[in-house]
Amino acid sequence: MSLPEPELRESPGAPADRSATGRSWGQRLAEGLAKTRARLGAIFSGGRVDDEWFEELESALLTADAGVDAAAHLVESLRSRARRERVESREQLRDALALDLANLLAPLEKPFAIGDARPYVIMVTGVNGAGKTTSIGKLAHYFHDRQLSVLLAAGDTFRAAAREQLAAWGARNDVTVISQEGADPGAVIYDAIQSARARRIDVVLADTAGRLPTQLHLMEELKKIKRVIAKAQEGAPHEVWTVLDANTGQNALAQVKAFDEALGLTGLVLTKLDGTARGGVIAAIARARPVPLRFIGVGEGIEDLRPFVAAEFARALLA
Numbered sequence: 001m002s003l004p005e006p007e008l009r010e011s012p013g014a015p016a017d018r019s020a021t022g023r024s025w026g027q028r029l030a031e032g033l034a035k036t037r038a039r040l041g042a043i044f045s046g047g048r049v050d051d052e053w054f055e056e057l058e059s060a061l062l063t064a065d066a067g068v069d070a071a072a073h074l075v076e077s078l079r080s081r082a083r084r085e086r087v088e089s090r091e092q093l094r095d096a097l098a099l100d101l102a103n104l105l106a107p108l109e110k111p112f113a114i115g116d117a118r119p120y121v122i123m124v125t126g127v128n129g130a131g132k133t134t135s136i137g138k139l140a141h142y143f144h145d146r147q148l149s150v151l152l153a154a155g156d157t158f159r160a161a162a163r164e165q166l167a168a169w170g171a172r173n174d175v176t177v178i179s180q181e182g183a184d185p186g187a188v189i190y191d192a193i194q195s196a197r198a199r200r201i202d203v204v205l206a207d208t209a210g211r212l213p214t215q216l217h218l219m220e221e222l223k224k225i226k227r228v229i230a231k232a233q234e235g236a237p238h239e240v241w242t243v244l245d246a247n248t249g250q251n252a253l254a255q256v257k258a259f260d261e262a263l264g265l266t267g268l269v270l271t272k273l274d275g276t277a278r279g280g281v282i283a284a285i286a287r288a289r290p291v292p293l294r295f296i297g298v299g300e301g302i303e304d305l306r307p308f309v310a311a312e313f314a315r316a317l318l319a
Helices: 025-032 035-043 051-063 070-087 090-108 130-143 158-171 185-199 216-232 252-263 281-288 311-319
Strands: 120-126 151-152 176-178 204-205 239-244 269-270 293-297 303-306
Touching: 025 035, 025 311, 035 051, 035 090, 035 311, 051 070, 070 090, 070 281, 090 176, 090 281, 090 311, 120 130, 120 216, 120 252, 130 151, 130 158, 130 204, 130 269, 130 293, 130 303, 151 158, 151 185, 176 185, 185 204, 185 216, 216 252, 239 252, 252 281, 269 281
Parallel strands: 120 204, 120 239, 151 176, 151 204, 239 269, 269 293
Antiparallel strands: 293 303
């Protein structure tokens, strides 16, 4: 009943999966999920497996922000397994829950690969403070390390700090940043794509200003930016991603729904899992709005943003 090892999907020539500290990604992921795991770990120590225990487990899942639907689904699956296999050990049920969780999260695991288009344009959106600009910087590092040339488009034209932050990431990764103070964000991204085509750049990461889904005029602006990108290059944007802050819990699910309805999302990036006990929100997203989870972040390091693997995440969460 143990969880199978996840298949490694690094591209040929990808760098070793270790940070500057020498810790593997699996170790960093487990450490990053420690706060969420603490919500669930105590429930599996000692004691009987009975109706009261299943209620405690459901409460623990809800506290970790797995959501009512996902929590009920996981508990009912586990209850049926315990009955069917006459399981009496809580430890055995931990392994079973890891399997069920991995299966629930599997629709979110869509291995990402850059398509044939050049430049390949990824439009990045999200609410204020989700970690969008930082995530773009880390993604630039990730792609650059895989022998892909990258250009950053500073589409957040009204916040000087965002442009400065993106410029710093560009310098750190040795990639070009196209920026213009106070300009129309669509025009800046349009110019960035034209520049990328002239330079034969592989990937354009287009930043956009943070906004709340309730700010309807700003959501309309995002739709306009997407249309401008399509005019700059046929078939673009090739990806539209929203960056989520794991600390927001169930609000992250509401953001996914709103941005998906407005733009037709092709991917998510979930950040700050190391700073929250609400990492169970991934289960809620998988159950209610299974937009592919492209990358997850569990730290401040430049290499602490990596592709999402369902079995790997479930094992780290319930280890």
